[in-house]
Amino acid sequence: MSDLPNIVNVARREFLARVRTRTFLFATLFLVIGVVAIALVPVIIRAIDRGEEPTVAVWTADDVDPAADPVLTLDALLNAPTGAQDPVTATGGGFEVLSVDEVDAARAGVDDGDYSAVLAIERAADGELAFTLYTNAAATGRMAQLVRQASTAIAVADRLDRLGLEPTDQAALFAPAEYSVAWADPERTDPTTDEVTQGTDYMLGYGLTILIFMMIILYGNWVAMSVVEEKSSRVMEVILNAATPFQLLTGKVLGVGSVAGVQYLAMLGTGLVAILLQGRLADLILGGGGMAVELPEGLTVGLLLVLVVYGVLGFLLYAVLYAAAGSLVSRQEDVNQVVTPMSLISVAGYLIALYTGTGLLEIDPTLLVVLSMVPFLSPFLMVSRAGSGDVAIWEYALSISLLVVAITIALWIAARIYAAGVLLYGQRPSVRMIWRLARQGM
């Protein structure tokens, strides 16, 4: 008799029973909202920034006649890009600088909210330029700092002008110095590390490892819980007459796996859409200034594929063992104890991936490659390695093959433990007993 129909039946029931609960609905909704919020943080930050700093009015007294146009100088300085890679979080832009004729009217305009500040430029008795910033914002805020820098630049230009220097010579005077950064080690020739991009690489590997870890621990526990629930409600005996332990085990793992898949798809899908729509959304909220639509640096389709493949395989490997573990106890309270071995191994994989991935732990690269082939560790390590660097194709092929072999063996052992375990009630499982069960099958 074919196993498939019953596996589908069991998986279907498991899936529906979980997806229909209110808890699932709210948990998924919560996760989705969280992901969208995180994905849109840059836009939100910019929206807040933008709200704070719109317009600076410049009033120049009649007798000033500065060498450089103060409006242009201010505009250039206030809106200069600060050098960050991400165009969304770059602090330049957003300032509007305009010239006004009446200082008193402009000051009233600040009070009314028409301008955020008015910069008044006058010439003092000793011939120096005097700057006054009229604003209701903080005197040491970012805008005030920038205006202060600009004011100094205007004052310097004015002094040079009064000393008789031509504006063209001034340009040469202010040209940036030749400046470069090199490795301390004279042997080293590779380009110096850009700290900002390396940071995002770490973050990416880190985030993906967390996703894998959550998937295995959280949903693995669900599988174990669900097995115990069937045992404690004695449904097990009823369905054991109809379906084989192998069918029940496989169906349950696939059912919970589908739930996990739906939840992850909802999370990753909305997250991705939110990131892709970031530019357009920013346009919508902020108006104008369209930005390039692109994935966050380092997050490629290939990497997502790696995440999915190792996520699914890692889940399967752990979940069948979680199911076997669950079959050994008869009360929900005992589940934690019996799944401890799996939890410890997955935590180990997670921590190794985390520390090596972020460079906190120096590890021999060869050892890392070897560890990342070990089935129980590979889901964590391969994803973390793929997130932060290059992994050879053969390494993917080998680790995936080993994972598949491990899943097959685990399934075989788990089905035997499960067959015997599901009828055990009220006993403390010991290693010796598990061994006996696995050997005998019932």
Next chain:
Amino acid sequence: MSLDIFDLRKRFGDVQALDGISFSVTPGEVFGFLGANGAGKTTTMRIALGFLRPDEGRVVWRDRPVHDWHRRTWGYMPEERGLYPRMEVLEQLVFYASLYGVSRSQARRDALDWLARFRIRDYADRRADSLSKGNQQKVQFVATILHDPDVLLMDEPFAGLDPVNVALLKAAFLEMRDRGKTLLFSTHQLDQAEELCDSVAIIDRGRLIASGTTREVKRSTGHQTVRLATSSDGDLEWLRALPEVQVTRPGRDYTELRVGAGSDPQVVLRAALEHGDDVYRFEVADPSLEEVFVERVGAIDRAEETLAASPAQASGGPDR
């Protein structure tokens, strides 16, 4: 051509749960499996269903090992009620039936039909844990028979049912039998077994005590039961003086006596007339199953206590 159980032996740790159980269940009959808790009834059923592997012995149905038959052949109602607490009644019935390959629409129709017959049609869309214990048990029975199995193995199906529901379930049993199904159920309510069963087996501590048709088993002791009512009720001394006669139940309406294998019940009637009494009632009957059980095994409740106290119970195998 029957359900044959050959010399089953099964040991859990230090406990010999089954120690050579053999009996046959004829197709199309209702078979009662009697014994105290811990006697080995559940273990025997689990082996018959293939959940457990016996250390020795085998079970065949119509001359083929039970594993050779499609799972749909078997219907099993475990002693502990097993329903998904948070799943709706109809939905889980359909799920159970679908595991046997019954189509969902067919399962739905039949389930609603049976629920109506058990007067719980209104609960079809309710969660199982919102039903009373008795109603859950009826749902459980429907789950057992929804895939139309040929052989029904039921562990204590009457436990916890009120008289109305017992009557409903009995009627369903007899209907299944009339449709050619073979029913085996365990119980320690011996009067129910006596009323329903064509054949019975009595087991105690893993050993078979007696098996056969209900009448054969009842006569297996060789005793006969006499119920006597005379004008001098209350004065029992002359009865006690008779050889091979024992007063088992002195009563107001009548006195029940056990007449040993070596004696003739007519002796009692003759003695009563000689004693000068008017005889209002004289009845010769087979002993009840309960009497047989008590004589062969001891009181059914006492047997339970001795087994519950066994310390080896915790070291391996199922809980009963």
